[in-house]
Amino acid sequence: MSSLKNDLLLRALRQEEVERPPVWMMRQAGRYLPDYIKLREKYDFFTRVQTPELATAITLQPVDQVGVDAAIIFSDILVIPQAMGMEVLMEEGKGPSLPKVIRNQKDIEALSTDNAEEKLKYVLDALSLTKKELNGRVPLIGFAGAPWTLLCYMVEGKGSKTWDKAKQFAYTEPAMAHLLLQKTTDITIAYLKAQAAAGADTVQVFDSWAGSLSPADFKTFAQPYLLQIADALKDIVPVILFPKGTWHALNDLSRSSAAGLGLDWCVDPAVAREMTGNRITLQGNFDPAKLLAPIPEIRRSVKEMIDGFGKRRYIANLGHGITPNVPVDHARAFVDAVKEYQP
């Protein structure tokens, strides 16, 4: 079925038996890699994202240098608000900002959901080029931000510890919030379908701020849109949902159309498996800060993690993105520890 030399990730998502779990790292193409820093010094963020040759080069770095079992396209979740007509600025090391935030019905109605493929052609070109350059070495992962997480940025205008403004908007104007969430869901579905057509072997939906919501509010403002996306893609490409911090929804989400479910490190592997049965492939959940520990401690913790999840229906990963201060040989030790896993 696949011309991939290493299709461990896809087999894990299909719940097939594997020799060992596949491993990749969120933000694996990023600031801990010296070669990424070199490109960052020459090209600003959106130039890197919008130039397929640069995005491809960055995407391939961790495959070549760290030995991960999958490439994830170098891009950003905020390309969707951009494609909908919002201005997004990115200051290196400071995170994104959106000068003109969503405040009312008119702002939402002004957002465009048309021609996503055309406006985001640079991502699709980067996927096609990366696919070609990978030449079947490992699968290629596409991705998008989840509607709730995009709403957070679109309403708040920048990162936040508490997402007060975004939550105030949702709690005060729920009908408007749902209108916005549905619009981003629609364009995201079109975008992810186009990613699959351009060569993505699987797609991950990042709901980075889902954990800011109570279980009831997650079920109101986040979960329905995640389920819509998973349903719309299920016959096209396997979907991995990663609603960070939502241990309370694990059982529900394990019964969705998604193929995989990402976990942060605040849930015990064996407990997560128990909450989800053998219904879905789990992905995660190494504490990124533990990559700063000595290598023997990294290796010990990786073994403990895989013992907890079990080898099948499992994708080894971090519980959140790798941080810039991780030494490359520690990242490599993490990957190697998975590859050398013995029960």
Place this chain on the structure above:
Amino acid sequence: MSSLKNDLLLRALRQEEVERPPVWMMRQAGRYLPDYIKLREKYDFFTRVQTPELATAITLQPVDQVGVDAAIIFSDILVIPQAMGMEVLMEEGKGPSLPKVIRNQKDIEALSTDNAEEKLKYVLDALSLTKKELNGRVPLIGFAGAPWTLLCYMVEGKGSKTWDKAKQFAYTEPAMAHLLLQKTTDITIAYLKAQAAAGADTVQVFDSWAGSLSPADFKTFAQPYLLQIADALKDIVPVILFPKGTWHALNDLSRSSAAGLGLDWCVDPAVAREMTGNRITLQGNFDPAKLLAPIPEIRRSVKEMIDGFGKRRYIANLGHGITPNVPVDHARAFVDAVKEYQP
């Protein structure tokens, strides 16, 4: 037993029947209150904390103005590192910083655990004065930071989203981390005993950053010290533990010597009750951002929350501190909704 006119909080902690749940709010004496802002304009942070008359005035404000069922002494968790010999700076609106952080065994050995009562006499004086001024209207809550959360600040030197440095220290030098945690535990126990002697009717231990740890690391670096504190105080004063974000430890902690367990809003009330049985009084867990919602929505959500927890063995509160941007009448609506609760 008590000369208190309103002892709902203490009866809830003793698991007695109550007419209605007691209610207070974390950070209820704080920046959302105009009278607090007035004092803040005249006196800097540590002047407010270290002057018993000011600390008392601030502590009483929400009792008089918002109608909460308990006063919590105005102070700061970082008075313990200060008393141990560390410099702590507080820039208004920016949070604390500790210029000289803990790096090695020598730094830890240099920390003093002696004469806590003498060094923190200003807190004890503030408690005695507040107790007198309250004149039995409501109970008085003392508090301290939990050892893990104090370690976070003492090693990191300031607030952090990920507590990378603190965690790196703990994962790399666990023996040193345990030495530091034990020293802060020892002084904290002495401090909380002194608070009870000075008039605190109950004490809360804030483990604000416990949720940054995996379940296994929480059990290693946080839980044992929380249990030590609860054990040491159990025959002296009821203890409320609030390890934010540690739903995974609810069952364990419900079997501790603590009388109460604080919860953030990311756990469903009925689920929390199920995880803890009727073994312990639960406190929380209103999403602070929901205080920005319209008042009818606040009232609806409060009723839903109390329905979930049940009226007995329950203390209504927020899931984290009240934020400066909450209108006072919304805070009052929260308190009133609890007081007017009908099943």
